[in-house]
Amino acid sequence: MIIKRKKTKEIYLGNLKIGGNNQIAVQSMIKSKLENLDAVKREIDILQKCGCEVIRIAVFDQSAVQKLKILFEQKIFLVPVVADIQFDYKLALDSLDAGVQCVRINPGNIGSLNIIEKVVKKAKQKNAAIRIGVNSGSIKKEILKKNNGNMVNSIVESVMEIVELFEKLKYFNFKISAKASSVLDTIYANEIISSKVDYPIHLGLTEAGPLFNGLIKSSVGLGILLSKGIGDTIRVSLTDESNKEVRAAFLILSSLGLRKTGIDIISCPTCSRTKVNLQEIVNSVENILKEKMKESINKLNETKIAVMGCIVNGPGEAKDADIGIAYGIKKAAIFKNGKVIKRVDTENVLAEFEYEINNFL
Numbered sequence: 001m002i003i004k005r006k007k008t009k010e011i012y013l014g015n016l017k018i019g020g021n022n023q024i025a026v027q028s029m030i031k032s033k034l035e036n037l038d039a040v041k042r043e044i045d046i047l048q049k050c051g052c053e054v055i056r057i058a059v060f061d062q063s064a065v066q067k068l069k070i071l072f073e074q075k076i077f078l079v080p081v082v083a084d085i086q087f088d089y090k091l092a093l094d095s096l097d098a099g100v101q102c103v104r105i106n107p108g109n110i111g112s113l114n115i116i117e118k119v120v121k122k123a124k125q126k127n128a129a130i131r132i133g134v135n136s137g138s139i140k141k142e143i144l145k146k147n148n149g150n151m152v153n154s155i156v157e158s159v160m161e162i163v164e165l166f167e168k169l170k171y172f173n174f175k176i177s178a179k180a181s182s183v184l185d186t187i188y189a190n191e192i193i194s195s196k197v198d199y200p201i202h203l204g205l206t207e208a209g210p211l212f213n214g215l216i217k218s219s220v221g222l223g224i225l226l227s228k229g230i231g232d233t234i235r236v237s238l239t240d241e242s243n244k245e246v247r248a249a250f251l252i253l254s255s256l257g258l259r260k261t262g263i264d265i266i267s268c269p270t271c272s273r274t275k276v277n278l279q280e281i282v283n284s285v286e287n288i289l290k291e292k293m294k295e296s297i298n299k300l301n302e303t304k305i306a307v308m309g310c311i312v313n314g315p316g317e318a319k320d321a322d323i324g325i326a327y328g329i330k331k332a333a334i335f336k337n338g339k340v341i342k343r344v345d346t347e348n349v350l351a352e353f354e355y356e357i358n359n360f361l
């Protein structure tokens with residue numbers, strides 16, 4: 001089964017093309033405080049190394065604009081940057097001057113259509129993109145009232161109002177995001193928007209929650225939309241490190257066959273046959289592979305590595321894996337394509353497994 005993606009208009013954020021036939025781009029957002037520029041630089045570096053393709057950064061005042069300028073002067077960004085603007089449109093203009101390839105504006109907060117027109121004018125001048133970012137938490141009161149408080153319809157109307165303005169201004173280099181903390185509202189709003197227009201859609205949930213909640217809500221919400229062919233960029237919002245958002249986004253996309261993750265670790269859920277602490281072992285394997293996993297994102301050949309809790313069923317249950325390890329009582333088996341190639345004492349097996357993985361990769 002292959003997902004047939006909806007063909008949207010192609011737009012560009014600097015050199016990155018979005019929509020059209022392009023891959024779904026993975027985005028994250030800087031969480032370090034801008035006052036601590038070294039921490040911001042470290043975070044950008046980590047994000048870029050782990051495959052993040054678009055970096056969003058909140059620009060909340062003039063000092064943030066100055067920090068942004070420094071980051072551009074020092075050529076820290078290797079991927080396009082989206083400045084997140086909420087209330088003051090002048091910050092959007094200044095961020096575009098500083099060098100961002102896109103500004104995200106929230107129609108519920110930014111002000112009148114005349115003000116938005118000024119941002120469009122500047123974006124045109126700079127050849128930059130705009131993300132129309134509507135959030136359920138900041139819908140204009142009059143739109144909510146007109147729709148009798150119906151959140152989905154209010155989100156759609158808020159988006160369409162700006163789309164119509166952009167079209168009137170003959171500005172087409174934009175994408176749309178319509179987010180709610182309710183998974184269902186996000187799904188319905190995006191489905192309606194996707195049926196109305198062909199502009200690229202950025203998918204995400206707002207306030208998805210801590211790691212566990214956020215991962216589940218995003219997997220369900222984004223997964224359902226992606227399975228219907230909707231979505232051109234995604235972000236998995238988590239109250240956790242930003243690089244985990246990137247890893248999660250790639251895993252969601254790869255589980256639907258929409259992107260490759262490179263190395264994919266699979267492990268069994270364990271059962272009463274398991275005689276080892278498999279959770280600890282999986283963590284160790286993840287640590288062994290950490291650097292390789294970062295490098296391998298986007299590689300065309302995906303490698304499945306299995307960590308299984310018993311020697312009786314492990315190799316068979318993980319026969320789709322390229323290489324794996326299955327634990328017995330004192331010995332563990334290393335297997336390739338479902339066939340055991342080596343039996344090793346459990347205390348030595350991780351070192352041996354690492355050696356075999358390195359040979360394999």
Ligand code: SF4
Nearest residue numbers: 268271309310313314
């Ligand atoms: S591989 Fe073995 S230990 Fe793991 S779930 Fe299957 S039967 Fe249980």
